[in-house]
Amino acid sequence: EPEVTQTPSHQVTQMGQEVILRCVPISNHLYFYWYRQILGQKVEFLVSFYNNEISEKSEIFDDQFSVERPDGSNFTLKIRSTKLEDSAMYFCASSAGFGGEQPQHFGDGTRLSIL
Amino acid sequence: SQQGEEDPQALSIQEGENATMNCSYKTSINNLQWYRQNSGRGLVHLILIRSNEREKHSGRLRVTLDTSKKSSSLLITASRAADTASYFCATADTGRRALTFGSGTRLQVQP
Numbered sequence: 001e002p003e004v005t006q007t008p009s010h011q012v013t014q015m016g017q018e019v020i021l022r023c024v025p026i027s028n029h030l031y032f033y034w035y036r037q038i039l040g041q042k043v044e045f046l047v048s049f050y051n052n053e054i055s056e057k058s059e060i061f062d063d064q065f066s067v068e069r070p071d072g073s074n075f076t077l078k079i080r081s082t083k084l085e086d087s088a089m090y091f092c093a094s095s096a097g098f099g100g101e102q103p104q105h106f107g108d109g110t111r112l113s114i115l
Numbered sequence: 116s117q118q119g120e121e122d123p124q125a126l127s128i129q130e131g132e133n134a135t136m137n138c139s140y141k142t143s144i145n146n147l148q149w150y151r152q153n154s155g156r157g158l159v160h161l162i163l164i165r166s167n168e169r170e171k172h173s174g175r176l177r178v179t180l181d182t183s184k185k186s187s188s189l190l191i192t193a194s195r196a197a198d199t200a201s202y203f204c205a206t207a208d209t210g211r212r213a214l215t216f217g218s219g220t221r222l223q224v225q226p
Contacts, residue, residue: 004157031212043158043203045213056212091157101145101207104214106157 006092006107013082014115021077021110023092032075033093033104034067036060043091049075079112087114120217121204127223134191136220138204139184145207147180147187148214152201161189161202196226 005024013019025032034046047057049067066078075094079086089111093104121138128134138147146165150158164171164180164187171178177190191198201221205214 033213035214035216042218043205043216045215048212050212058213093158098212103148103160103163105160106150108155108157 004092004094004105004107006090006110008110009108010111010113012113012115015084016081019079019082019112021079021090021092021112023075023077023107024073025075025092025094026096026105027073029094029096029105031055031095031098031102032067032069033095034077035091035093035106036088037091037109038088046077046090082112082114084114087112121202121220123220124218125221125223127225128194129225130194130196132194132224134194134198134222134224136189136202136204136222138187138189138217140187140204140206140215140217141185142206142215143209144182145209147178148205148207149176149178149187149189150203150205150216152203152219154200158203191222194222194224196224198222199224 007022032049035043037043045058047061048055064080068076089109091106091109093106095102095104144166146163148163149161151161152158162173162176162178164178175192180187201219203216203219205216
């Protein structure tokens with residue numbers, strides 16, 4: 001069964017450094033998402049992406065965050081200047097149809113640790 | 116309570132027993148979805164129930180939705196040790212692409 005893959009599985013970064021998290025969504029999916037889960041807390045929506053542009057973002061997704069689909073397969077999340085509070089699991093997801101009406105398929109996540 | 120609150124927060128049962136988890140939400144939704152998360156892994160979609168549906172089955176899973184009470188329940192019948200995981204409800208609000216997740220129920224199935 002096709003799956004969403006994320007790399008790296010664990011990223012350790014110094015505060016203030018830039019980090020890029022990578023995702024390969026399911027190949028025929030059109031909608032892409034990033035979520036995060038701080039340890040012990042809820043999964044929180046960050047951003048959705050469709051047709052090469054952001055279609056929706058949350059309050060968490062401020063100017064420090066950006067997303068890109070640099071080629072036909074990868075979908076990346078960049079955090080420009082990391083803060084301690086950015087430490088979390090970051091999940092990429094994709095869906096075949098409009099995200100509110102179709103299941104979303106998640107990767108296993110990248111654990112981001114900011115020192 | 117907040118959007119997508121599950122109860123109980125934790126549930127421990129014996130293999131073979133049924134497990135019931137409840138979810139409440141506050142907004143107008145297109146659908147409600149249930150996901151499972153094994154420790155250290157991503158979320159796996161289990162079942163989606165649309166706002167005009169009242170009940171849905173998938174294998175050992177049974178989901179109900181009561182839009183008048185803004186609540187849903189997930190029943191896992193004849194539980195197995197492999198069902199041990201956290202279970203989350205997620206709502207797709209009308210007009211939005213994002214999913215809003217609840218805080219989850221940690222299910223422990225004792226062999």
